[in-house]
Amino acid sequence: MTVQPPQPAPKWDHTAEQILSITKDGIAAHKAAMDAIAGLDAAAANFESVFLALAKADTLFETTAEPLSFYQNVSTVKELRDAANEAESLTRNYGVEDSMRLDVFHAKAAAEKNIKASGKWDSLSAEEKRLVEKLVLDGTRAGLALPDDKRTKLTELKKELSQVCLEFSKNFNEENGVISFTEEELDGLPSDVISGYTKRVVDGKDLYDVTYKTPDIFPVFKYAKNPTTRQRAQEGHESRLEINVPLLDKAIAIRRQIASLLGYKTYADYITEVKMIKNGDNVSKFLDKLEQKLRPVGEKDRETLLALKKEEHGVAGLPFDGEFYIWDYRYYDRKFVEKTLDLDDAVVKEYFPVSVVVPTILSIYQDLLSVRFEEVTDGSTWHPEVQMFSVWQKGSTDASGFIGYCYLDLYPRASKYSHAAVWPLLPGFDKEDGTRHFPLAAMVANLAKPTPEKPALMRHDDVVTFFHEMGHVFHGLLSRTKFARFHGTSVARDFVEAPSQMLENWCWEPKVLEKMSSHYQTQKPLPAELIEKLIKSRYVNVGLFNLRQIFFAKFDIKVHTDSEENANLTALWNDLREATSLVKAGKPCPGQGTFGHITGGYEAGYYGYLYSLVFAADMYATVFKADPLDPARGKRYQEKILAFGGAREELDSLRDFLGREPDEEAFIKEIFGAIGEAKASL
Template sequence: MNILTEKFNTPYHSAPFNQIKNEDYLPAFKELIKKSEEEINAIISNREDPTFENVIEALAYSGEQLDVVSNIFFNLNSAETSDELQQIAQEVSPILTEYSAKISQNEALFNKVKKVYDEKEKYNLNEEQQMLLNETYKGFVRSGALLNEEDKEKLKKISMDLSLKSLQFGQNVLASTNNYFKHIINKEDLAGIPEAILEQYAEEAKERNFEGWVITLQYPSYIPFMTYAENRELRKEIALANGKKSFDGSEFDNQNLIKELLNLKQQKAELLGYKNYADYVLEERMAKSPTKVIDFLNELLTKAKPYADKEIEELKSLAKADGIEEIQAYDHAYYAEKLRKAKFDLNDEELKPYFPLNQVQDAVFGLAEKLFHLTFEERNDIPKYHEDVKVYEVSEILQQSQNDNVPEANDQKPKAFKALLYVDYFPRKGKRAGAWMTSYKNQYQKNGENSRPHISIVCNFSKPTKDTPSLLTFQEVTTLFHEFGHALHGMLADTQYPTLSGTSVKWDFVELPSQFLENFCYEPEFLKTFARHYQTGEVLPDEKIEKIEQSKNFMEGYQTLRQIGFGLLDMNYHTKVAELENKSVKEFEDEYTKAIQLYPVNPETAMSPSFSHIFQGGYSAGYYSYKWAEVLDADAFQHFKENGIFNPEVAAKYKILLSSGGTKDPMELYKSFRGSEPKVESLLKRAFG
């Protein structure tokens, strides 16, 4: 018996991680693909007239177990991978791509979908059903259903190649990251680095059976070193190593892979009748066109550049006082921290004791209870894929009628199961860098049952040591809130169909819930409820809270330019791929980030070969969406500020936006919540006053 092909005999049918063996995956995928194909064949062979129910709905609910197993496998390949899993991924990806192409390019199936689509006026469809029908039809067309047989085969091969090469890109970045470490014996080389970080470096050395200290390119190790290390030569060396990830001529170099990926995407776009891959992607985004995206980014660039230039001038003055005539990119974090301390008398290490991970998590859980009536209870009987992972049962407090005059404590009120939430906070060699939210199972309704989602948050925070709990920098606090915002989008989902549920929305809308939640971290009223010293219990003093608020926009010009740079580079890669025939990746990157460069460009480094968001993840021709969504989140939070940040009526409207998933046009959803379209002025006001 293969555990992955059976109904899981676990609480809430959660993933049975403790029973899954690596050798289960490949046979399970093959069996479940066969089962899903039988479901599709049943739709095709049905002799009744095609209807919304027997074609569109049947298709939406097909392949349920295959989706669950795919989620388990690929989530683990990101969070807890191994050489064996990576090898399986190389075998599984083309099989899944071929299966997907078989469905999307099946002429008989498409003809049934098209018949329902062409006759949609005769069905009395509600808004969500109309959206499902439109998205299903478009999905087929955008997957090549209207192509001839020869072109369908070409598209299938392109899709397979893209799947494998993007997987390889990520594996190369992970290997390149893990391959580097700096072993330090002389403590003088670590001058300026706080004791808690030194302890972390010593633990890393101990794990590798070394004396002294070890710095790696994992962010909880790399960022503090670049921020506090006084040794400029070492900062340069380690920054150079970071900037050369998958850009070093080794077996893990991604430069050729980038060109191959971009050429494949261009071929795909042209086959489907688009000028370039960005046109193909943006047809399904709020922004609609590359021109609109580039105009949007350039408008922000014009507004932000003077602020960024002024910020860098301040850093240059500090560096000059240390005898540095020409400040470099590897000096930025160090002098930015010095300037922040001088301006606000505030540094990360000073704040970290007030933000132990458990308190920050309690705070974000408490916020979800206050705004959306959710509760979180740890479950120790639900299988986990690593001992660091925790699992929470998420419930919704059922609201009592207004006639009930005896309010109960929340823990005594009736509740309904809402979701499972997995949290995985600490770095490991098998986990890719960064932070993300994902799902193991989507929410949907079928046969009168509301099947609830299983959601996961994955981060890379500093591990606790034997003497100290995991303490977060303030930026890591906002990271946790960010990912939890995504998680809320998944957990509050309440739609009919799995393909429209949770974060299944337009990509430039998906960052609204995450970036929106970060705003609460800067609100004194809220900060005081959880920022307490882990040893003394002292609440973070008012003057420090005030400084956090004042420092909210510290280096905002620089950060804005950095994000704009990523967005412009992404958009140019996906509109001007032909230029790469005569240019190196490095030359292309330098040219299209020239407008945002604030420091001399190092000829030995390039960020594109480790730009996983666009070459491995789902942000191809979509990186701009972070800034796009900032306009939305700034405007949305302004609405809360105007009415009270915990206002129940505003929160109830926002909850509708979150629970609606992709059932409505995102701008319509936003206007229903806010009463008007978002204004870019809200972002500019928040960022630059």
């Protein structure tokens, strides 16, 4: 008999009116709870009346608002997307107001004072103490120690910033531009890719419309033989969100004012205060050090690819100016891999049909982390293609083994979020009656759809991305914190990627690659020699790849540490890319308008992807490398990293997991040592 989950899944049948009315009711309920806390006499302010009450109100509001705002990323109905966008706008505006409530801050301060004066501080659990400390810190970082006039100004600035960022994101999701090419201009692209494009006849000539979505545009970057085609595609892709340029200028200017009001030297210092790295200067030092180590590798990569370009242009009779452009990078990177490793991305893709890879990855995670997925075929979802699962502890036979829910929304469609990401739609936490509120996570991706000739196939890059994002899903599902505030990926932003980055290593392990591959025609797994070539390809041209990541991080940290107003960010974007990434940009395009991270929560934080790689490499090399599929190691990971979420300092979780202080040795060996091995074997 099928066991029913102890918590029903939510319904995804809201109307636009309901999205707004429920959001408004949620705001009203939260405000009433804050009014009650603010109205307490100082003597009545304690852990239960203030901090538990705050946690309860915040959690209720989060579990109400988060699923409703999600519609803007996935719904096919414009009215629902618009309503969700408006609801998030209301939520953000209210959040700014709520964060600036001096009366609530006074209640927190009184409660903290009373708890410590009464001797009750020592009786609180470590997570309860952390809740108190974080809630008080929220108030000081919100500027509640400022004079009235400065607080009022800060509130106005935060609301304005919220709207600017929301508009930037909306433009990102609503972007639906295309660039058109003739079949001759698309020479070199696989036929199954071209057949997936929309074909039009203009003046008796066939034109293929290529959208700027990843599955459409990236094959042009990688396969189009004509450099002018690649250049047009690159410049179109870089310029597709020019509408966002003034919005980013405005956001940077507002952030500079906010930092000044709060007494921080830079906005980066304000942002990094609550992260592992602690200040903006440390970010710049980290990036400079990494760039210094990677630059010689990147320069060698560039020389190698430039020689390949010169050779090909000579054979094809194309002019060669001795430059290596941004639209050359993906094309010659692929050509180099194919030439030196005889590794054809299109051939590898044939071994990764979506219908095999997705369930196999789920199976790997289930075995490693001792859980099981049960598909819910009659559940409510926001689109017919979405898969829904209930998740259980492996071996459980009753409702006590329930873990939470997971949704997979894997294929592109109009107006859907265009990349891969995970939304922790509902957190896990302990309810007042002692029972558990269970989490819900949604993974959104844009995998290629089937064509008339072939089933849906995944590039190996897609497989790595899927494995990475499922790591975030399980961080959310297997976290066991008391409070929603600390649940799952609610960790320091410069650690949040480390667990998922660590899990990417599985996609480069021979036995895992064999397990998850099955040729769409023969059903045979990847042969050993192809696996060996694929693994060797991991570090080919990794110098240029990581210098590109450093460019993004440097642009991000520079605009948030510079005091210069009215800077030309388009010039900075292009100049910094040429200086750091070692590729020429051609005409200066407003690429910063496509930099979604900088308004989406990663401002002054993009360095975190590289920073967390240090921890990811250490965790994998120390614990998992010897036996990546060992459930005992998976249990250790679950209990010491995932379970705690943000309920304790991330360094404490790392020490507990590793059995020592984390260090850079594994990172240096894995990244830089493997570069040498890869180069030596080619």
